[in-house]
Each structure stands twice: as structure tokens, then as C-alpha cells.
Amino acid sequence: xxxxxxxxxEDNPGVLERIASQFRRRSFNIVSVSAGxxxxxxxCITVVVDSDKRKVDRVIASISKLVNVLQVQELGDRSAVARxxxxxxxxSAGGGGAIxxxxxxxxxxxxxxxxxKTTSVEITGTTAELDDIIRELETHGIIEMVRTGAIALxxxxxxxxx
Numbered sequence: 001x002x003x004x005x006x007x008x009x010e011d012n013p014g015v016l017e018r019i020a021s022q023f024r025r026r027s028f029n030i031v032s033v034s035a036g037x038x039x040x041x042x043x044c045i046t047v048v049v050d051s052d053k054r055k056v057d058r059v060i061a062s063i064s065k066l067v068n069v070l071q072v073q074e075l076g077d078r079s080a081v082a083r084x085x086x087x088x089x090x091x092s093a094g095g096g097g098a099i100x101x102x103x104x105x106x107x108x109x110x111x112x113x114x115x116x117k118t119t120s121v122e123i124t125g126t127t128a129e130l131d132d133i134i135r136e137l138e139t140h141g142i143i144e145m146v147r148t149g150a151i152a153l154x155x156x157x158x159x160x161x162x
Contacts, residue, residue, distance in 0.1 A: 007072040032149025082152035089144040096140030
């Protein structure tokens with residue numbers, strides 16, 4: 001089962017490594033990790049792991065004790081809004097270009113670069129949605145692709161306050 005852990009931390013060197021080490025020590029499979037600034041001096045680290053809730057709760061307890069960690073919590077499937085992003089480049093001619101045009105017209109993608117032979121598109125969606133798009137594009141040939149890990153927010157009025 002994939003679970004999402006979100007930590008707000010002081011923006012200092014080594015914090016991400018110390019958090020990742022907590023998962024590594026317990027032999028967690030990290031599915032994705034994403035980190036970035038979200039306020040002056042504060043970063044948000046989102047880690048998606050393949051584990052059960054009981055084990056994740058134990059690692060959260062140890063992470064919360066680390067220096068520079070302001071707050072950490074697991075966002076359950078029903079209580080989170082999560083998205084991944086990918087940049088994909090495909091040949092402009094043929095089926096891949098047609099799929100990208102369809103994604104752009106449907107509002108799922110945004111053209112970010114066009115060459116004579118290729119088109120690059122930014123696509124944002126759930127992990128499953130991006131997996132489906134990749135499978136569809138693979139049949140036409142992906143020239144280049146890069147993908148982020150998931151980022152997540154608590155759903156509705158709930159917040160992870162720092």
C-alpha cells in the first residue's frame with residue numbers, strides 16, 4: 001500500500017538526507033520523494049512509501065524527533081490531494097503528436113516547447129493518470145521524459161500547520 005508522508009522542515013543542509021535515512025534504516029521502499037521551499041526558511045518534503053500504516057506511524061514518530069523537523073504527518077488516501085508532474089517530448093508527426101494535442105485540448109497538458117520534429121508538453125495529474133498517459137505514449141515512442149514525485153496537501157479545510 002502506498003502512503004504519503006509530508007514533513008515541514010527548516011530549510012537547512014542535510015535535513016532531507018536525515019529524513020530519508022529514517023526510511024532506509026527500516027528498509028522502506030521509497031516510491032517517490034519531492035522537496036521544495038514553501039515559505040521563507042521552510043521546505044516541504046513529500047515522501048511516498050510502499051508500506052503499512054503501522055510501520056509508517058513508527059517512522060513518523062522518529063522523524064518528528066529530528067532537529068529541523070517542524071511537523072510531519074501521513075496523509076491518508078481519502079484525506080489528501082496529490083499530483084505528479086511530467087515533462088514529455090514526442091515526435092510531432094504521427095500518433096504521439098496527436099495524443100499530445102488531445103491532452104492539450106482537454107486541458108490535461110500544456111505545450112512548453114516545439115521544435116521542427118518534436119513537441120514537449122507539461123502534464124500534471126495523479127500517479128495513475130500519468131502512468132496511463134505514459135503507456136499510451138510508449139506505443140508511439142517517447143523521445144525523452146522526466147517526472148516528479150508526488151506532492152500532496154490535506155484535503156478540504158485540514159492543513160499541516162507549521
